[in-house]
Amino acid sequence: MATLAELAAARAGLGEPAIDHLLRLTASWSLLADLAFSDMVLMAPDADDPEALVVLGQVRPNNRATVVTPDLVGTSHRAADWPLVHRSLAEGERVTGYASPEVVGEPTLVWAIPVRANGAVVAALVRLQGPMRGPSSLYEQAYLSIFVRLCDMVAASSFPFREDDVAGPGLPRVGDGIILLDAEGRVDFATPNAVNALHRVGVALSVEGRTLPELGLRLRALERARAFAMPTLEEVDRGSDVAIVFHCVPLLEDDRTSAVMVLVRDVSDLRRLNRVVLSKEAAVREVHHRVKNNLQTISSLLRLQARRSLERETRTALLEAERRVRSIAVVHEVLSREPGEDVSFDEIVRSLVLLVEDTVLALHPVEIVVSGELGVLSTDVATPLAVALAELLTNAVEHAFVDFTDADPSPVGVVTLRLARHGDEAIAEVRDNGVGVGPDFSLDAPTSLGLSIVRDLVRTQMRGTIEITTVEPAAGGGTLVRVEVPLDARR
Numbered sequence: 001m002a003t004l005a006e007l008a009a010a011r012a013g014l015g016e017p018a019i020d021h022l023l024r025l026t027a028s029w030s031l032l033a034d035l036a037f038s039d040m041v042l043m044a045p046d047a048d049d050p051e052a053l054v055v056l057g058q059v060r061p062n063n064r065a066t067v068v069t070p071d072l073v074g075t076s077h078r079a080a081d082w083p084l085v086h087r088s089l090a091e092g093e094r095v096t097g098y099a100s101p102e103v104v105g106e107p108t109l110v111w112a113i114p115v116r117a118n119g120a121v122v123a124a125l126v127r128l129q130g131p132m133r134g135p136s137s138l139y140e141q142a143y144l145s146i147f148v149r150l151c152d153m154v155a156a157s158s159f160p161f162r163e164d165d166v167a168g169p170g171l172p173r174v175g176d177g178i179i180l181l182d183a184e185g186r187v188d189f190a191t192p193n194a195v196n197a198l199h200r201v202g203v204a205l206s207v208e209g210r211t212l213p214e215l216g217l218r219l220r221a222l223e224r225a226r227a228f229a230m231p232t233l234e235e236v237d238r239g240s241d242v243a244i245v246f247h248c249v250p251l252l253e254d255d256r257t258s259a260v261m262v263l264v265r266d267v268s269d270l271r272r273l274n275r276v277v278l279s280k281e282a283a284v285r286e287v288h289h290r291v292k293n294n295l296q297t298i299s300s301l302l303r304l305q306a307r308r309s310l311e312r313e314t315r316t317a318l319l320e321a322e323r324r325v326r327s328i329a330v331v332h333e334v335l336s337r338e339p340g341e342d343v344s345f346d347e348i349v350r351s352l353v354l355l356v357e358d359t360v361l362a363l364h365p366v367e368i369v370v371s372g373e374l375g376v377l378s379t380d381v382a383t384p385l386a387v388a389l390a391e392l393l394t395n396a397v398e399h400a401f402v403d404f405t406d407a408d409p410s411p412v413g414v415v416t417l418r419l420a421r422h423g424d425e426a427i428a429e430v431r432d433n434g435v436g437v438g439p440d441f442s443l444d445a446p447t448s449l450g451l452s453i454v455r456d457l458v459r460t461q462m463r464g465t466i467e468i469t470t471v472e473p474a475a476g477g478g479t480l481v482r483v484e485v486p487l488d489a490r491r
């Protein structure tokens, strides 16, 4: 779909400054749609066809049902079907009346407002209002009176403001609350939401007819909005519980500020939420810290018990448990340090190798060699992969070189960990030059804990594949474990 800038250039033949003006208008015009309870479209004469109009933009009100269901942006229309718009463009005046444009279907109140940029009429802002239910309320009339002033500003080229948009993410909307101040700064009217907000910042008096300073509210933003004829923003806090945003929009007449519309939004809940999120972050850091400490405590307890066990089997089992806890601690340590979702896997690998060397090599001198790298991985992959590799490295060191004797101090074996990325996959190979797993080995037969953990992590959690084979003696012998996991394991 073409953008406003593309349509304005290609179809309406408008130049850069005019397009910029229209972009700023449409950045702010949801405010106009809400004040008028109406759909709005932006139309410009077709550069190639004097009898045609092209729709450059469209906005629907937030506070009323739309009367224009189709998407009109980029559509072409006969000027004869939009006589009010055609006249407004030709005469440079606001033209209003009832019409039945095809896109609405029923008789509709239509306003066509000339959009002037640098003295020239470049487009028409078209208000389309469906039937009103019942007589309009006092607030609706007040909204409309502001809308009329803004329309005059559009025709006089003083709206949109050059400095700032008056609508957009984070800015108060019409429904949040409005205070209209007259030329003397006295409250002309204030919506109930706005009055509530004023109460929250300590205004106790009734507001009508008084100036904000008289009500005990000094807004620097208001003074600046008046003085410089531009929109300004100020947040007023009362204690840590109340935060109200005041958005002061000057309404200009002949370049003089004749009134100020103050949009008011109570953002207390939002600010409280921000504080909660911030304190949650601190809590998460604290939890990480405690988990780390707890893992360390568990691992020391296990080591202590292992040392006290008289039976060799019990001791080995306890030391194994201790190693598992520590390999989880290693991963945890890295995960808690790295910000966000991604972690440097190579750093994890370095720690894991140190850990395996530390715990197992004391019994069997074996050399561990790492080649290649995986770089940065998402934690969804990094965590299970690290735990699986810790198990595989331990297995190689523990089982591959069973005929080693304490009498021979030289390393009898080499374990290599090869890491690589292949397209969207991470590939990790753990290879040793030891005895091999034997021909009857099957990964699917119920095995002991270590390989069951690896199998489940690789296949179920990471949706990858694992293969364990004995390498022919001619090719060097030993065991080769190949793990392939998709890098986007989240699916």
Ligand SMILES: Nc1ncnc2c1ncn2[C@@H]1O[C@H](COP(=O)(O)OP(=O)(O)OP(=O)(O)O)[C@@H](O)[C@H]1O
Binding pocket: 320, 395, 396, 397, 398, 399, 400, 432, 434, 435, 436, 437, 447, 448, 449, 450, 451, 452, 479
């Ligand atoms: N690299 C290897 N070389 C030779 N045999 C191996 C190798 N890896 C695994 N095995 C064999 O597969 C068996 C199962 O391994 P697994 O890791 O599941 O259990 P484990 O290491 O004996 O005990 P744990 O549950 O403490 O890890 C091992 O006991 C061993 O016989």
Ligand SMILES: [Mg+2]
Binding pocket: 391, 394, 395, 450, 451
């Ligand atoms: Mg094992």
